[in-house]
Amino acid sequence: MTVHSLTASQLSVGYGDTEILHELDLAVPPGKVTVIVGANACGKSTLLRAMSRLLSPHRGHVLLDGKSIHRTPPRELARTLGLLPQSPIAPEGITVADLVSRGRHPHQSLFSRWTRKDDEAVDDALAATKTSDLAERPVDELSGGQRQRVWIAMALAQQTEILLLDEPTTFLDISHQVEVLDLLTDLNHSRGTTVVMVLHDLNLAARYADHLVAMADGRIHVSGTAENVLTEENVRRVFGLESRIIADPTSGRPIMLPISRHRMVMKQDLKESRP
């Protein structure tokens, strides 16, 4: 598996006159799981969209293997970089197999026919996401977790080395959230896929991330391992929340416990001063 590097350099992105990301630098570690967290409207979705060519930067570059992705033809880019956006639309009545096979789009040109390779890619994707038995069922009939697995299968059928996911676990039950995140970890371990995702749940992010990036106000506040990033100081800066960080006994990773005004034991441990 070839290793591809994805970097953002001095990236400034916005909509119209408003600038959301300010001169942001990010080097995505290849072959690892990177998770981006931050408060609402900090720009994490914008960053992901900019890194997948959905948005053009005002200034700065996004480089794939040193070449700007905005100078790469979209089809060629889609063979290396895959994105699962926030609200994908499934056409009415489409079956799982049909939807997953749409993932082969970047590998087919105007006159090409379906090859065995395409079919095998679809089959592999279904197997990897454990959705093979669902192949003939309409996507509308599936549960939230199953549907998300199918979308991931479609992105997998694209056979890209880098996979970006914009909030893949929002709106899912907790069991499905864990299901999806475990699946992504499987993919990362077995295929070496570089995974970059935006998560809103800080603790799940800390558990699953090899590289954790915390954003605030359109800039990267801090990035690194979960232990380095998930500190009480950082949580205060990024989320405006007082917290306690302890080691999660189940995963060994840090876990953030918010400090609220009510229902707290040991009031005398509350920090008095607030920034």
Add this chain to the structure above:
Amino acid sequence: MAGLLALLAALLALSCTVGTRDVGWADIIAALGGRIDSIGQAAVNVRIPRTLLGLLAGAALGLAGAVMQGVTRNPLADPGILGVNMGASLAVVVGVAWFNIASAAAYIWTAVFGAACAAIFVYVIGSLGRGGATPLKLALAGAATSVAFSSMVLAVVLPQNDIAGGIRSWQIGGVGGATFERVLPVLPFLAAGFAVSLLSARKLNSLALGDETAAGLGERVAAARAVAALGAILLCGATTAICGPIGFIGLIVPHLCRVLVGVDHRWLLPFSALSGACLLLTADVVGRIIARPAELDVGIVTALVGAPFFIWIVRRQRVREL
């Protein structure tokens, strides 16, 4: 309010003066007193009922539009866009062609019936599926229904050459050719429509908060909706029966009034009525000035002006709200 009334008065006067031939004040006063000695006075004599009709129609449409926007919580609701006017037209055309209705009262009842059917049809279509009656779905349902009804109007009218000449009047509305005799029968309907609509003001305020909140406040949502809608339908139907379909006044007026008086329907509704009257009279006067010696029907002027306004509203709103 006072400003608006003054504007209305000015427009009323203007409407009487302007036209193919301009007249002076002396003639107007004389004509009001019933004298038609000079050509000028005769011209005014023709214009007075026209002006009166314009006043009533404008008020009715403005008010109906405000009510519709309140009932559907949809900034794009308007009797023209939602196909209600076309439904009324179709009903009248069918009534005349197939059932030989002739009396003015019959015209109006038929129009009201047609308006009601169209409103129900479009609302049902627009509310099916995910999300209920979003502005987009209602507008689309209305547009599609308008096209369908428009074709049906042609289908009925074409073989009957005697009313075919009136094709124009059933596709585009106008207040030309108005006489007191034609205007009189519609007054009770308009009065009823005005009354029902204005009395629904409180209910519309509750509905604006959302069905669930309104129910929580003790409002009977379905009944309130139905009653308010009935008022709007009476107003549209009656107006279309006399003038043909005039669109966009119901759309523009409530938006402008909301800027002036806010969203309290107790103020919004009367203001909409007054502003509607002003707007329609203005459109009529403009139609008479621009195309001298012929005249542009009001329906055309309102469409040419109203559509850009509609587009402007669409651009201003955030997509999520649509």
Add this chain to the structure above:
Amino acid sequence: MLSPTLDRIIGSRRRRARRHVLVVAILLVLVVVIFALTLSLGQSFTRPGDVVRVLLGENVPGASFAVGQLRLPRAMLAMLAGLSFGLGGAAFQIMLRNPLASPDIIGISWGASAAAAFAIVVLSLKGPIVSIFAVGGGMGIALLVYALSSRNGAAGTRLILVGIGVSAMLESFIAYILSQAPAWTLQEAVRWLTGSVNGAQLGQALPLLMAFTVFGALLLSRTRDLEALRLGDDTAAALGVDVARTRIMIIVAAVGMIATATAVTGPIAFVAFLSGPIAARIVGNRGSLLIPSALIGAMLVLSGDYVGQFLLPSRYPVGVVTGALGAPYLMFLIVRANRTGSSL
């Protein structure tokens, strides 16, 4: 490595493709049959043998005029217009992911019609230059609607609503133009307001054929990209589709096709709107809707015209027939959508 699922996948894909081809073949045959029937049946019945002889250039007394001068031009025009409206309409509906977002509802047909009516009534033009006006009008309106709805890229919702507003404006503009021409016959007025193939001439079919071939090829070359667009703009972009460029190409092709047809027949009501949904019901998810929609459009116009001419108490132009039948089918679509719980 052969896995059982791989076999299943290949098998079901092949079956889907075969069924799609079968459906398209059936539709094609139906169109040909209806076309042939309209050539034979009319005020008088012409034997199929005679029809063929006339088509081959022979002079058959009693048939040459009826078939060659009356029925053939009409049928050709009807078929080509139907193909154009069906294909163009479906392309828009797929691209905007909404069956109600049809070019005849968002103003494009009206733009072409208004331009054509303007050219004929006000500028007293005739012939192919009217088509050019119509295409210009259609494109101009499409551009206007796109530009007016564009803020951070045209959101589909806003595009549709702006289109509705522009439609209303254009409709009244057309009514105004027509009212300013007192010598205008009712027939012409009806043509520009709802569409008709009355008075068809074979010469008019040629620009239609050319436009359909050129624009149709352009549109069909984007079939895969259109299919990807159904998944949402973001997902399509993620799959490597150049969304903006594809959109423009589809709009240009669809508008070109529809405007050229409108220049000749007027905006035949609802054909562009209904062809796609009808095709969707028949084809389902087995494949692209584009060609089936074109064929269904042709069927609608051909049979609508026949019905309007011979099967109703009075003679009606095809636009009135399709327009009036649009509403019940719309209701049917709605009821079905409600039952399956899907969104329109």
